[in-house]
Amino acid sequence: MNDNYHIFSDGRIERHNDTVRLVGLDDEKSYLPIENAEALFLHGQIDFNTRVMSFLDDHGVAMHVFGWKDYYAGSVMPERGQTSGRTVVEQVRAYDTPERRRALARKFIRGSIHNMRANVSYYDGRGHEFGDVIEQLDTQQERLEPELDVSELMGVEATARRAYYSVLDDVLPDGFVFGGRQYNPPDNEVNSLISFANSLVYANVVSAIRATALDPAVSFLHEPGDRRYSLALDIADMFKPVLADRVIFRVVNRSQVTLEEFETDLNGCLLTESGRKTVSKAFEETLNETVEHPRLNRKVSYQYLLRIEAYKLKKHLLTGEEYVPFERWW
Amino acid sequence: MSDTDPVELLLESARDETRDDEFHVTGVMMQYYAVCKRELWFESRNIEIDRENAAVVRGTQVDESAYEDERRNLSIDGTIAIDVLEDGRVMEVKPSSSLVEPAKLQLLYYLWYLQRVVGVERDGVLAHPRERRREPVELTEENAEWVEGAIRGIHRVINRESPPPAEEKPFCESCAYHDFCWSC
Numbered sequence: 001m002n003d004n005y006h007i008f009s010d011g012r013i014e015r016h017n018d019t020v021r022l023v024g025l026d027d028e029k030s031y032l033p034i035e036n037a038e039a040l041f042l043h044g045q046i047d048f049n050t051r052v053m054s055f056l057d058d059h060g061v062a063m064h065v066f067g068w069k070d071y072y073a074g075s076v077m078p079e080r081g082q083t084s085g086r087t088v089v090e091q092v093r094a095y096d097t098p099e100r101r102r103a104l105a106r107k108f109i110r111g112s113i114h115n116m117r118a119n120v121s122y123y124d125g126r127g128h129e130f131g132d133v134i135e136q137l138d139t140q141q142e143r144l145e146p147e148l149d150v151s152e153l154m155g156v157e158a159t160a161r162r163a164y165y166s167v168l169d170d171v172l173p174d175g176f177v178f179g180g181r182q183y184n185p186p187d188n189e190v191n192s193l194i195s196f197a198n199s200l201v202y203a204n205v206v207s208a209i210r211a212t213a214l215d216p217a218v219s220f221l222h223e224p225g226d227r228r229y230s231l232a233l234d235i236a237d238m239f240k241p242v243l244a245d246r247v248i249f250r251v252v253n254r255s256q257v258t259l260e261e262f263e264t265d266l267n268g269c270l271l272t273e274s275g276r277k278t279v280s281k282a283f284e285e286t287l288n289e290t291v292e293h294p295r296l297n298r299k300v301s302y303q304y305l306l307r308i309e310a311y312k313l314k315k316h317l318l319t320g321e322e323y324v325p326f327e328r329w330w
Numbered sequence: 331m332s333d334t335d336p337v338e339l340l341l342e343s344a345r346d347e348t349r350d351d352e353f354h355v356t357g358v359m360m361q362y363y364a365v366c367k368r369e370l371w372f373e374s375r376n377i378e379i380d381r382e383n384a385a386v387v388r389g390t391q392v393d394e395s396a397y398e399d400e401r402r403n404l405s406i407d408g409t410i411a412i413d414v415l416e417d418g419r420v421m422e423v424k425p426s427s428s429l430v431e432p433a434k435l436q437l438l439y440y441l442w443y444l445q446r447v448v449g450v451e452r453d454g455v456l457a458h459p460r461e462r463r464r465e466p467v468e469l470t471e472e473n474a475e476w477v478e479g480a481i482r483g484i485h486r487v488i489n490r491e492s493p494p495p496a497e498e499k500p501f502c503e504s505c506a507y508h509d510f511c512w513s514c
Contacts, residue, residue: 295512308513320492324514
């Protein structure tokens with residue numbers, strides 16, 4: 001029940017008996033094993049009708065739509081289990097109580113910095129000298145004092161992330177030049193990879209949040225946005241080092257994605273369709289990897305870690321019990 | 331919160347739906363009270379459960395398929411839903427006998443409710459279709475006290491600001507709230 005299906009080609013998805021069928025422009029038909037599906041990711045130009053939407057709803061399958069140049073365009077979520085007035089009321093109360101909002105914002109950053117640090121230490125132990133970066137991350141971690149307001153916390157986060165990204169040029173193979181984070185649009189191959197992988201993390205976090213009745217637009221670290229699911233941004237930041245960045249390092253270092261897999265034009269640099277296929281395949285493999293959870297006493301997939309994070313936040317909001325951010329423990 | 335004895339409050343709420351301090355207890359709340367007070371608190375606040383959870387799915391299936399031909403489903407006051415057998419006894423069906431005390435308390439509550447609110451005296455039977463076993467249950471004075479104690483206890487739990495802390499119990503593993511409680 002946790003497979004994501006990515007559709008890159010153009011065509012149509014339709015209900016066919018008790019399955020979902022993908023019909024390509026050349027009339028070629030393929031079937032999606034809907035029983036195992038968590039979500040469909042539509043990257044191409046896809047037609048669909050209400051009949052298939054109801055069918056996906058019945059099966060609890062979400063649909064994430066990516067628009068032009070693979071910008072996240074929106075989601076169609078199954079109706080079940082995603083409305084709870086009380087949950088949203090408690091969420092807004094926490095947002096509106098400055099010390100509670102700051103406490104949550106601080107926890108999210110604590111998780112993010114911890115997980116960035118884990119990636120840096122990994123490479124520090126494998127032929128790189130990243131002691132100074134680790135030190136910078138630790139310094140930022142120590143700056144997370146309770147009295148900092150949200151914009152100051154944002155500043156700490158930004159400083160930590162800049163330090164973290166400074167290792168990329170060393171870690172990535174020759175030819176891949178990062179030179180700092182750029183987006184809207186990404187200006188080089190590495191930024192393009194980061195943007196695409198981050199959008200996959202983001203869409204999966206939206207799925208996880210929507211399954212818990214939390215409102216994805218009411219956030220604590222990021223300002224609640226009019227157009228963005230800003231709570232998904234809060235949570236996604238903690239998972240980017242573990243999900244997105246690991247996948248990027250892997251596909252690039254194994255030459256699964258080379259510089260040939262990008263299209264550069266005046267308006268930035270983007271992954272080709274085959275590049276996106278490779279990255280999303282590696283990303284799905286990572287989501288399905290499991291890790292022993294110390295308190296649940298069983299193995300859980302990385303994808304389920306996203307769901308757990310939403311549960312933890314919801315529990316904190318409804319019970320007042322402490323929220324402990326996701327920090328890679330393995 | 332009023333100082334009325336919760337048992338009185340429940341009886342008055344059953345007679346007068348317009349009170350502003352209404353207190354209703356469902357059969358499920360009775361069961362959760364006996365199984366896990368934290369789960370009861372979650373339930374009272376509509377914190378929804380994970381419906382994909384295997385144990386929940388199994389419970390629903392047994393409940394819907396067993397004894398189809400000889401039972402009638404009756405809803406009373408919109409508060410309790412009981413199964414009445416052809417011979418007039420009230421039946422409660424459980425997928426397994428591992429949580430017998432909670433099921434018994436739930437059934438006793440139905441018998442108590444029928445007696446105190448509706449004015450009908452009935453006997454009950456606890457059925458475990460998987461094990462082809464039935465156990466008669468009677469509303470003795472001692473059992474009625476058990477029920478009333480539970481009503482007061484439920485009132486206390488659901489009026490708490492925060493849930494009772496999580497406690498590791500043998501059946502936590504199969505609970506729909508397991509990951510909610512233990513993911514920390």
